[in-house]
């Protein structure tokens with residue numbers, strides 16, 4: 001025999017994403033126009049000055065383009 005009970009499960013659901021650099025809203029459940037953005041997450045290790053810290057940020061495409069212009073070497077680009 002199986003018994004069932006009703007449970008309410010609460011999950012963290014992504015509702016909005018803001019660009020860390022310019023502050024623009026780049027994702028929302030209510031925005032109909034889909035835009036892409038870069039999502040960076042880094043867990044720093046023992047050989048850094050941020051050991052055990054996890055850093056995360058999001059950038060809109062415009063801020064990403066501005067950022068990579070400052071790179072000495074451009075990101076590697078490939079297509080699927």
Ligand SMILES: [Zn+2]
Pocket residue numbers: 019020021022023024059060061062063064
């Ligand atoms: Zn931005």
